[in-house]
Amino acid sequence: MNFKMDSKKIVALKKFFMTPQFLATLVAGLIIGYLMFIPPINGYADNGDFARAIYFNGIYPISSHYTYLKYLQPHYGIMQYYNEHQAMLFSSQGIFIKLAIFINQLFYSKKIFDIRFIGMLYYIFYLGGIYFLTTALTYGTKKKTNYLIAGLIVFIFADSSWSLYFNSFFAEPVMIITMLYLGAAIILLGKNCNHKLAVFAVYLVASLILITVKQQNAPLALSLSLLTCGLFFVFKQKKHKYLLLFSIALLLAAGFATYDLITSDFSQINKYQTMSRGVLLKEKDPGSDLERGGISRQFGLLKGEIYGQTYSEASQTSAVVEKDFLEKFDFGWVLKFYLVHPNEFQRMLDIAAKDGYLIQVRAVGDYQKAPGTHPYQQTHYFTLFTLIMGAFFPKRIAFYILLCLILTVLYLIIGFLGFKNNETESILKCFKMLAFVTMILGTFVISIVGDGDADLAKHLIMVPLTLDLIILEIFADVLHHSFWHPLQSGKEQLNEPSENN
Numbered sequence: 001m002n003f004k005m006d007s008k009k010i011v012a013l014k015k016f017f018m019t020p021q022f023l024a025t026l027v028a029g030l031i032i033g034y035l036m037f038i039p040p041i042n043g044y045a046d047n048g049d050f051a052r053a054i055y056f057n058g059i060y061p062i063s064s065h066y067t068y069l070k071y072l073q074p075h076y077g078i079m080q081y082y083n084e085h086q087a088m089l090f091s092s093q094g095i096f097i098k099l100a101i102f103i104n105q106l107f108y109s110k111k112i113f114d115i116r117f118i119g120m121l122y123y124i125f126y127l128g129g130i131y132f133l134t135t136a137l138t139y140g141t142k143k144k145t146n147y148l149i150a151g152l153i154v155f156i157f158a159d160s161s162w163s164l165y166f167n168s169f170f171a172e173p174v175m176i177i178t179m180l181y182l183g184a185a186i187i188l189l190g191k192n193c194n195h196k197l198a199v200f201a202v203y204l205v206a207s208l209i210l211i212t213v214k215q216q217n218a219p220l221a222l223s224l225s226l227l228t229c230g231l232f233f234v235f236k237q238k239k240h241k242y243l244l245l246f247s248i249a250l251l252l253a254a255g256f257a258t259y260d261l262i263t264s265d266f267s268q269i270n271k272y273q274t275m276s277r278g279v280l281l282k283e284k285d286p287g288s289d290l291e292r293g294g295i296s297r298q299f300g301l302l303k304g305e306i307y308g309q310t311y312s313e314a315s316q317t318s319a320v321v322e323k324d325f326l327e328k329f330d331f332g333w334v335l336k337f338y339l340v341h342p343n344e345f346q347r348m349l350d351i352a353a354k355d356g357y358l359i360q361v362r363a364v365g366d367y368q369k370a371p372g373t374h375p376y377q378q379t380h381y382f383t384l385f386t387l388i389m390g391a392f393f394p395k396r397i398a399f400y401i402l403l404c405l406i407l408t409v410l411y412l413i414i415g416f417l418g419f420k421n422n423e424t425e426s427i428l429k430c431f432k433m434l435a436f437v438t439m440i441l442g443t444f445v446i447s448i449v450g451d452g453d454a455d456l457a458k459h460l461i462m463v464p465l466t467l468d469l470i471i472l473e474i475f476a477d478v479l480h481h482s483f484w485h486p487l488q489s490g491k492e493q494l495n496e497p498s499e500n501n
Helices: 002-017 020-037 093-107 116-138 146-157 172-190 196-212 220-233 238-260 264-279 286-292 297-302 319-324 331-340 342-354 384-392 397-420 424-451 462-479
Strands: 059-061 075-078 112-114
Touching (some): 020 116, 020 146, 075 093, 093 116, 093 172, 112 116, 116 146, 146 462, 172 220, 172 424, 172 462, 196 220, 196 238, 220 238, 220 424, 264 297, 264 424, 331 342, 342 397, 342 424, 397 424
Antiparallel strands (some): 059 075, 075 112
């Protein structure tokens, strides 16, 4: 009897280890782990943005060894006494940094922080996201083609252009990870999965973390609220509808709070670059445009400048710049300028579109300083997917607009067919695509209006991230023959409450 039970357990274990989701997670873990943890380790050097995340959370650069831009810095000091620094912006990233510090102090040192601890934390959550996403895309089917889906997930998301962010203090790792979880959760909710409330909880938590991780993500609250509206077709009981209404209010409140809690110092940096690296960048006579907008033409000299650069035409922190320049315009002023000057707006959006698939940050080095490495050296380890997409993906904003229009029309048809045939999954796909399309186009607009062309690879990361999730789901649907209609096992009647609700 015991032998039979043991045999059953062995068979069950073999089946688990051969599942697409386990194999995808294992292979991705090996590929990414080699890059992150085998010396000389890879990650991103500090471009100056790390200060926003580290000081407030009790970490500081060890000055005798610290360099900007050239090399990844593996070690930082942990503050031992009173921390006088205040947060430059409200960010959920601090949760991950503080947890990494706690683990570092528990297992390594109370005075020195090894960046691999934050990398390890992201690594674990990321592999969980890959497992979750693979499960969602292969749910309810046992076809051998599921291994092709798992292979494509590895090809896309084990690409080091994503994982290089993990050994850094950029906020982007949190965005990448949460998008995997919320994307997988919404797919599963459409497939009439078990434990819907638990899956919805994952979706809601991931959405809130994504919105609050950085100020630029505040508008995502609108897209995610739209996506949450689609869940009214999944959860049909009255109490669950109240839960969805509360969730939408929570998402919108999180977006408002993220934007409202920006400090004046951080806002000043963004406003400066919005003008110098945006509005003025492509203008032949920037002084005249400023003058027509009620700003002194002398500030046209700031055209092309990056905040914090060593040499500037005017002191970037002077009272004159703040009073006579930065206080003279706001988001509405910039948006109005671009609406009045559509050609300039298109030129700026085309600049952004050129970097639409530039995930890897090109301005900094990827390597730890070690024998055989040189300043600004960048890795090309397992970057085939992003190299292909970056090389062949059209680099005009018109293409992205056309692509989004085609996807919108296609999925509106799918949504209509789903509503007509009582197919919950198809309706939710429609809402998801509408939300993703607004994320893509909104990211372009917010990046340009909010910070000009500065750090576009980071600011536009939601574009390739969202497109990759779209590519994966379309690929899975085509393989499962479920693009226009869901599989029969995933069909759920809209007029009948689900037992799992």
